[in-house]
Amino acid sequence: MARLLITSGPTRQYLDPVRYITNCSSGLMGAALAQAALELGHQVTILTGPVTICYPDAASVIEVLSTDEMLSHAVAQFPDFDGVIGAAAPCDYKPSQVSQEKLVKDGSGINLELFETPDVIATLGQSKLDHQWVVGFALETDDHRFRATTKAQQKCCDLIVLNGVTALNSTMTSIHILTQQGECVLRAHGTKQDVSHEILSVVQRRLIDFDGEEGP
Amino acid sequence: MARLLITSGPTRQYLDPVRYITNCSSGLMGAALAQAALELGHQVTILTGPVTICYPDAASVIEVLSTDEMLSHAVAQFPDFDGVIGAAAPCDYKPSQVSQEKLVKDGSGINLELFETPDVIATLGQSKLDHQWVVGFALETDDHRFRATTKAQQKCCDLIVLNGVTALNSTMTSIHILTQQGECVLRAHGTKQDVSHEILSVVQRRLIDFDGEEGP
Numbered sequence: 475m476a477r478l479l480i481t482s483g484p485t486r487q488y489l490d491p492v493r494y495i496t497n498c499s500s501g502l503m504g505a506a507l508a509q510a511a512l513e514l515g516h517q518v519t520i521l522t523g524p525v526t527i528c529y530p531d532a533a534s535v536i537e538v539l540s541t542d543e544m545l546s547h548a549v550a551q552f553p554d555f556d557g558v559i560g561a562a563a564p565c566d567y568k569p570s571q572v573s574q575e576k577l578v579k580d581g582s583g584i585n586l587e588l589f590e591t592p593d594v595i596a597t598l599g600q601s602k603l604d605h606q607w608v609v610g611f612a613l614e615t616d617d618h619r620f621r622a623t624t625k626a627q628q629k630c631c632d633l634i635v636l637n638g639v640t641a642l643n644s645t646m647t648s649i650h651i652l653t654q655q656g657e658c659v660l661r662a663h664g665t666k667q668d669v670s671h672e673i674l675s676v677v678q679r680r681l682i683d684f685d686g687e688e689g690p
Numbered sequence: 691m692a693r694l695l696i697t698s699g700p701t702r703q704y705l706d707p708v709r710y711i712t713n714c715s716s717g718l719m720g721a722a723l724a725q726a727a728l729e730l731g732h733q734v735t736i737l738t739g740p741v742t743i744c745y746p747d748a749a750s751v752i753e754v755l756s757t758d759e760m761l762s763h764a765v766a767q768f769p770d771f772d773g774v775i776g777a778a779a780p781c782d783y784k785p786s787q788v789s790q791e792k793l794v795k796d797g798s799g800i801n802l803e804l805f806e807t808p809d810v811i812a813t814l815g816q817s818k819l820d821h822q823w824v825v826g827f828a829l830e831t832d833d834h835r836f837r838a839t840t841k842a843q844q845k846c847c848d849l850i851v852l853n854g855v856t857a858l859n860s861t862m863t864s865i866h867i868l869t870q871q872g873e874c875v876l877r878a879h880g881t882k883q884d885v886s887h888e889i890l891s892v893v894q895r896r897l898i899d900f901d902g903e904e905g906p
Contacts, residue, residue, distance in 0.1 A: 491855050492713045492829065493783065495705070498740075524714075526742040566795055567709065576829070576855070579782055579806050586802040590795050613708065613792070639707050639792070 476516045476682045479555040480504050480533075481548065481562035481594060483523035485541045489586065490573035498643040499563035501525030503611075506670035507561055508533045514674055516682075519555070521547055523562060541565055541591040548594050549601075557607040557681060559673075560595035560631075563642065567591065599630030607632045607681040609673075613639060627654050632681055635673060641666075651676055692732045692898045695771040696720050696749075697764065697778035697810060699739035701757045705802065706789035714859040715779035717741035719827075722886035723777055724749045730890055732898075735771070737763055739778060757781055757807035764810050765817075773823040773897060775889075776811035776847075779858065783807065815846030823848045823897040825889075829855060843870050848897055851889060857882075867892055 482504020486494040501522055508518045509530050518533040521544060529535050536551070538544045541564040552558060567588040577584065599608040610631035634652050641647040647669050651660040659680070662672040698720020702710040717738055724734045725746050734749040737760060745751050752767070754760045757780040768774060783804040793800065815824040826847035850868050857863040863885050867876040875896070878888040 489711070492779075492858065493711055493781070494713065495709055495711055497708045497710065498702075563708075565709070567793075567800065570799075577783075581806065583786075583803065583805045584783065586804055587799065588802055589799045590797060642708070 476556040477554065478511050478516050478518050479521060479551055479558040480508050480518060481521045481544060481558065481560045483525040483562055485523040485544055485564045486539055487541065487565045487568035488572055489569050490575065490577045492576050495565050495567060497563050497565065500643040501527045502645065503647065503666050504561040505529050506666040507559055507673065510670040510674040514678060519551065521551065541568065541594065545592050545594045545597060548598055552598050556605065558598055559609045560611055562594065563613060564594050565591065593629065595631065596629035602630065609677060610634045612636045692772040693770065694727050694732050694734050695737060695767055695774040696724050696734060697737045697760060697774065697776045699741040699778055701739040701760055701780045702755055703757065703781045703784035704788055705785050706791065706793045708792050711781050711783060713779050713781065716859040717743045718861060719863065719882050720777040721745050722882040723775055723889065726886040726890040730894060735767065737767065757784065757810065761808050761810045761813060764814055768814050772821065774814050775825045776827055778810065779829060780807065780810055809845065811847065812845035818846065825893060826850045828852050
């Protein structure tokens with residue numbers, strides 16, 4: 475039995491009390507991964523942004539709103555886990571200033587300076603201990619395998635799951651799993667439930683059952 | 691029997707294929723207003739942005755994504771209706787440019803120029819015929835009655851419903867209904883279902899049953 479942290483869903487970065495930047499991540503992939511992990515007998519905690527779906531009852535759920543909140547919970551929780559699967563789509567830009575009052579339209583528009591938010595999975599990857607593992611997700615609008623491999627290296631991910639924008643808020647997905655060296659160890663297409671079982675099989679074989687004597 | 695158009699839910703304005711600006715409008719108020727109108731025997735069409743709630747089966751539903759889409763459907767549909775209730779929270783800023791590819795983080799952030807989107811209810815209000823009526827909503831983070839009245843005048847609304855930011859994505863709401871002259875004709879607090887019945891009573895009395903011989 476391993477202890478798995480799964481990040482899931484979108485986060486929000488507010489411009490003012492009403493408007494925010496986000497994406498249409500639904501949490502479906504995180505829920506499906508959690509269910510697959512629970513069925514393998516693992517202990518699962520889901521760290522989720524705002525979603526309307528229901529997570530498996532047997533998982534613990536921590537709810538956050540912004541990327542900074544997701545990061546701080548992830549950093550605080552990670553020492554208690556064996557590994558993390560980063561299925562969330564944290565909003566990676568945030569306004570340099572957040573208005574306390576609703577911005578009032580005056581006909582002239584606004585100029586919004588956006589900073590990059592800290593990368594949750596990269597932060598965990600860079601601080602992970604020898605016994606811990608990190609599986610990242612890369613969402614690309616093209617099949618940018620090279621960029622996904624670079625991301626795996628930069629984020630210190632043991633494995634990276636590459637998927638496309640059509641997976642967002644869909645019940646279906648198509649994925650590749652790449653190692654840091656760019657080797658493709660799984661291609662899968664189907665419902666998020668079915669694909670999650672395949673992903674968890676790879677995680678189980680390469681990261682959980684692995685005895686540490688040779689590279690995963 | 692009147693023919694009512696109800697706008698509902700948020701809209702999205704995309705920065706790139708993944709990220710968008712929106713708000714947490716749930717469509718609950720639009721659904722409750724539709725239900726209250728149907729119970730009074732009216733014919734109801736809901737023009738809605740992306741929501742996860744279910745609308746009443748007896749209402750027709752038109753789904754849109756962006757504010758421009760909501761506007762073009764509203765303008766095309768409005769001649770077939772006696773009145774419109776603008777319960778939607780259309781996103782009122784849109785990026786001057788939308789990237790066709792997912793924006794790639796490079797550590798430097800981005801500068802986003804936002805234009806104001808056209809106002810759906812103001813456009814309908816300014817083009818309405820003598821027999822048609824328009825009820826707007828104003829969402830303010832303070833109790834800005836003066837601004838709501840100004841909005842009613844600018845948008846040519848017969849009535850404006852003033853509510854607060856806490857109403858967004860909540861099952862409860864607190865509203866005032868103001869005339870163009872700033873007269874408060876209803877204060878109500880409660881579930882969106884109960885408040886919707888009170889709003890529809892005012893609409894029925896002042897706009898639907900009204901015989902046209904004196905100001906509503």
